[in-house]
Amino acid sequence: MNVETIGNWAGATWNALDAANGTLTVKGLKKATKLKEKELYAAIGWLAREGKLNVEENEADIVVTLA
Secondary structure (H helix, E strand, C coil): CCHHHHHHHHHHHHHHHHHCCCEEEHHHHHHHHCCCHHHHHHHHHHHHHCCCEEEEECCCCEEEEEC
């Protein structure tokens, strides 16, 4: 795995969130992107570090929204 690959996962994650009006759960993101869990979390970390999304935990799941 290299930086370019993680960047591609991040792009797929951002596009899925954009198509869903900016908010999805991790479960919804996995379904929308077809990424494996570790790939999705790498993408979320990438985007969060860049300040492009917010991550919140509720009682049932983790909710990810575009910043």
